[in-house]
Amino acid sequence: MVNKQGQTRLSKYFEHVEIHKRTSLEADVIKSCLSRTKGECSFVEYKDFKLVYRQYAALFIVIGVDEAENELAVYELVHNFVEVLDKYFSRVVTSQIMFNLDKVHIILDEMILNGHIVETNKSRILAPLLVIDKMAES
């Protein structure tokens, strides 16, 4: 997840990438997504991946997938993810994501494991997180 200025708000790698390479990779990816105009489609080819990106207000969510993936389905997945965040944070805004990064990671882990979709049902995804929250309060 990146904002318009190119600052990474959240990043998750399902394939190992050296840490010093990550920043340049992220910068590259962001550049190719940010430079797209309104009229262009949401799928960009980058090296040997495809990038699927979606813009929500000032936040870009980019998912890199390999050739075999169905881009339209991934596009829907992004939206599903945002809906889950919306449900948890009740109308999510970027700052909430920033300050609750660990929780967002937990949500992401519940949805995607090692690059595959685990669960898409919102209540089931949020269940463990709500349990944690209750434990933390008590």
Place this chain on the structure above:
Amino acid sequence: MPAPIRLRELIRTIRTARTQAEEREMIQKECAAIRSSFREEDNTYRCRNVAKLLYMHMLGYPAHFGQLECLKLIASQKFTDKRIGYLGAMLLLDERQDVHLLMTNCIKNDLNHSTQFVQGLALCTLGCMGSSEMCRDLAGEVEKLLKTSNSYLRKKAALSAVHVIRKVPELMEMFLPATKNLLNEKNHGVLHTSVVLLTEMCERSPDMLAHFRKLVPQLVRILKNLIMSGYSPEHDVSGISDPFLQVRILRLLRILGRNDDDSSEAMNDILAQVATNTETSKNVGNAILYETVLTIMDIKSESGLRVLAINILGRFLLNNDKNIRQVSLYTLVFGYVALTSLLKTVQTDHNAVQRHRSTIVDCLKDLDVSIKRRAMELSFALVNGNNIRGMMKELLYFLDSCDPEFKADCASGVFHAAEKYAPSKRWHIDTIMRVLTTAGSYVRDDAVPNLIQLITNSVEMHGYTVQRLYKALIDDISQQPLIQVSSWCIGEYGDLLVSGKCEEEEPIQVTEDEVLDVLEGILVSNLSSTVTRGYSLTAIMKLSTRFASAVNRIKKVVLVYGSSIDVELQQRAVEYNALFKKYDHMRPALLERMPVMEKTSTNGPTEIVQTNGETEPSILETKHMPNVPQPANQANDLLDLLGGNDVISVIHTAPPTKLVSAGGELLDLLGDLSLSGSVPAPGPPVSISQPPFLLDGLASQPLFNDVAAGIPPMIAYNKNGLKIDFTFERSDTNPNIAVITMHASNSTEVEMTEFVFQAAVPKTFQLQLLSPSSNIVPALNAGTVTQIIKVLNPQKQQLRMRVKLTYTHKGSSLQDLAEVNNFPPQSWQ
């Protein structure tokens, strides 16, 4: 020590940093604080510190000192600690660190924990980053959890199993019994991950694939329920029930149905149902349709279904949504190529895709770069004899206006298509001219020889061609390929130009001097490359025999370049000078018109049949011409000609000197030449020994120096876009050995990788196969793979060969056997 600040505070602080340096400072300060806090072994704040560390890690700062702390957190009993610990482990650790092994025990314990969430955490971590040792140790636990009734755990266990199988493929068997009941689940999460697990197993092992084929009916049933079930709030996305699961099942069906008639048949109905019933107004529906189309194309579906699929794609193309257009173009390319290679339903499917041709051509004008590219590829694939004129118009228009990155590919594509389907020679030449003038500088280097050869072969169009090229040249001398082709043509056909012989068009009035002006202009221009200058110098030279009144002028030009700084030009000029002085009597013969060339392959330089039996002689050391700084192909060739001409005539008239060259012998011949003072006129019997090497730029290509002892080349194999040509030479050392060069070219859009050529010959022969130039055959005849085959044939029997070709094309590996029997007699006699 004051309590470490919370993550929130840290984030707030960092956000206030105005420069990168300031941010770095803050981070370093905080890192120091965290480090001292870790040293104090304070359990209460460890969690907070690691969270902060993770944040800093995400920003790109090193955080490896936190790895051990993560382990400590994992080992703690508090759930919140464990959570952050595992998260940290997943983000900071990977297999390469030794620390990561220490986690194994923790994970093992946690996999058996009483709280499902803890178990879930452990599964998640194992599934993301377990090393092969860890996987081996813990596979048993994962398998146990795969059978549990707790759906939360089961789904995670399924994905961990996928990871385990990836890391340790031998363990796949272990999970087989657990998969029996997976599809009976009601829980979609479990279903989804089970399908993923099954997919992974099928992809890895053909036995598993065969085993799981029996699940096809069950999968079909699940899919049917999803479609028919109506509104289900749990998994609904825009009115469609669990589209993600649908897509996943479709993909598994694709793998199961590939190459299997029975499974494919079982799927036909459901695929048709999905294709027709899915709501297309939202992107979700389209995602499912897309996957369905991909599946239909890939399995052995019936033709009606395929037409349906193509129509869906055609509809996609008309859709306003860019994403859908892009995706459908891509599939159409793939689908079209896949379809056309099918033998049985080619006719119906071919037409089905053609129907959408106009939509595809419209996409060429789209704003989106990736859509344009796909549309271009697809347009080239759709070109055929019927639509060539219309399509070419559109493509040329596209060439004019497209981005530079496309121009090279588009130009090559146009040449290729024009060659295959040109309705008339004039149209072909016009098209080439258009490409050269609009995208001349992007044309690939190998296009120039191809064009020259094409022009030579269109004998009746010479006048027209040279006139048009001349006009283009006057306008613009910046595009190198255009100048090269033009100057070559003017050199060859300048006389037609001046005499105004042109049937097709209004002939232009041009004098010899004007032509020479233009050519000299190219020579001196800063825009011309060395190769181009070489072309134009040689063209000028050739005109010395064609232009009656300009010989002196040409002599002067040639003299000037005799002292050019450029080695190549100097070389040529010096030799041309020598032609004027010592060998003037030979000049007309040498500079005569090029004969029609025999074309053997659609790419690369052409094969010219040689009758002088010489391989490339390195005779320059013994050359007796003055002022030659370095040997160059040009000089080589010239001497070859001098020698060659002579050799042939010697055969005809006098007791033969040896055909095979050695430097000394050639010199002798030359010596004979000057003594005898006359050269037999190169009459018809030796017409083929005409100066082909005066094809300047082409001479530098090695194939032109392949001098076969008059053995014509042949096409050995031509199927599915893969063409194999054989060219022949006699070995220098042993006349019983034929040296065959295999050229493999690929006319499809997709390159062929892992290409392996094998050959076998009957027992009386001996075969030696040298290593190939590469094992990737580039697409669209962009290049060839060559390999040298030496065949020893002591008994002079008829050569037969069996060839085996294996290659990977579009993801599937193909193999073919063929017999090659049509070897020309000269190759084995």
